[in-house]
Amino acid sequence: MRSPLPGMNPYLEQPLFWSAFHSRLIVAIADAIAPQIRPQYYVEIETRTYFSTEENEVLVGIPDALVFSSQSSISTDLTSIDNNAIATTATKTQPQQVTVPMPKEIKERYLEIREVATGEVVTVIEVLSPKNKQAGVGRHKYEEKRLTILASLTHLVEIDLLRGGRAMSLGGNISKTHYHILVSPSEKRPQAMLYGFSMREPIPSFPLPLKGNNLAPMVEMQSIFEGIYERAGYDLRIDYTQPPPPPVLSESDRIWWQKCVQSN
Numbered sequence: 001m002r003s004p005l006p007g008m009n010p011y012l013e014q015p016l017f018w019s020a021f022h023s024r025l026i027v028a029i030a031d032a033i034a035p036q037i038r039p040q041y042y043v044e045i046e047t048r049t050y051f052s053t054e055e056n057e058v059l060v061g062i063p064d065a066l067v068f069s070s071q072s073s074i075s076t077d078l079t080s081i082d083n084n085a086i087a088t089t090a091t092k093t094q095p096q097q098v099t100v101p102m103p104k105e106i107k108e109r110y111l112e113i114r115e116v117a118t119g120e121v122v123t124v125i126e127v128l129s130p131k132n133k134q135a136g137v138g139r140h141k142y143e144e145k146r147l148t149i150l151a152s153l154t155h156l157v158e159i160d161l162l163r164g165g166r167a168m169s170l171g172g173n174i175s176k177t178h179y180h181i182l183v184s185p186s187e188k189r190p191q192a193m194l195y196g197f198s199m200r201e202p203i204p205s206f207p208l209p210l211k212g213n214n215l216a217p218m219v220e221m222q223s224i225f226e227g228i229y230e231r232a233g234y235d236l237r238i239d240y241t242q243p244p245p246p247p248v249l250s251e252s253d254r255i256w257w258q259k260c261v262q263s264n
Helices: 015-037 064-076 083-092 137-150 221-231 251-262
Strands: 041-052 104-115 121-127 155-160 179-184 193-197
Touching: 015 041, 015 104, 015 121, 015 221, 041 137, 104 137, 121 137, 137 155
Parallel strands: 121 155
Antiparallel strands: 041 104, 104 121, 155 179, 179 193
16 A cells, blocks of 8 residues: 655654665665666665764763862872871772663665776765764764765765754755755766755655766656555554654644545
8 A cells, every 4th residue: 555645754754664664765776776777887785884872872980070170189299198098998989880881883775876897986875864864973974975975076866854853064045845855966066956845745756867978867766665665564554543753743734644644
């Protein structure tokens, strides 16, 4: 069964579904474009790996201010310190049980379009993850790579299907929409094409930039999404009696959403 919404489904943004949906989307895009770019190019699925801790998880210990204060008092007059007093204090001090942040291995998949003859990376396709849009190592790692691509001759396609978080930096008068697809051909930089759309609209198709004068094939994102939704059985797994996950919908979007789910 098809999604009751005409485009991106906000229910898939929740942690229960997002990771698997992200993986399925990467593979589905690769499978959709591979026949269109043969025999000059091929698609490779790559993985970016890093370690991160959970949000709001901190190392619990002695605050720096107390450490500095203690060091200052010790350095004032070492000759006046009573060694017996130090030994007594050390004996009475008991360790405090604390927790340390446990690093979690994060793997983010993305696509590279490579030229068969040279192995050169012609285009990179990224589908943003929640950690890319939140402060922390995930955003830092992605921004580093993004700048590297934008300073190179490699084309960049950046697909943002997440309403939450902080959007990637862009210049210009940008309309406020739920989602974005950025297409940045290297030869046109700093200009790029930005497709903004809401959950009320189908996910737009976009041209895939390739090398030189090669005709850019169209990536039919809505068709790709609908195939994933059906194959993954999301119609059986999503509870449409509950509101979508945060960010909370505007009042007009909420009324529209209710009409969509009630009519299916």
